[in-house]
Amino acid sequence: MALKSGKYFIWAAAFLMFACAVLHSMAWMRAQGDFSPEARPLAALLWFLLGIDWAVIGGLWVLGASKGIAARPLLLLSVVVPVSVAVGLCLTIGPGFFPVYLQLGAAGLLLLGAFRLT
Numbered sequence: 001m002a003l004k005s006g007k008y009f010i011w012a013a014a015f016l017m018f019a020c021a022v023l024h025s026m027a028w029m030r031a032q033g034d035f036s037p038e039a040r041p042l043a044a045l046l047w048f049l050l051g052i053d054w055a056v057i058g059g060l061w062v063l064g065a066s067k068g069i070a071a072r073p074l075l076l077l078s079v080v081v082p083v084s085v086a087v088g089l090c091l092t093i094g095p096g097f098f099p100v101y102l103q104l105g106a107a108g109l110l111l112l113g114a115f116r117l118t
Helices: 004-027 028-034 040-078 079-091 096-114
Strands: none
Touching: 004 028, 004 040, 004 096, 028 079, 028 096, 040 079, 040 096
16 A cells, blocks of 8 residues: 555645646746846746656656655656755745745655655
């Protein structure tokens, strides 16, 4: 049963990453006013690349959960992505920014799930 419960935690972490990707992509309309008209195309590219990155990481986590303990080292290594995003957001925007906790929550669920895989 430990294998299944580990998978559930990893799936929950992947769901959070997918949610971050969707929320980030939807927020572009609100954030585009923060950029000058000349910089908006580049900002849009970078903005949507972050959303794609989080969706890809979430997909890789789902695949890693299906591989079981064989994928544990790669799952543990991939926790760097949400942790580094959370640290960057904390340093630039502040700890009161809600997406910091979405990223840290995804990282925590992934770690818990990876260590529970048997």
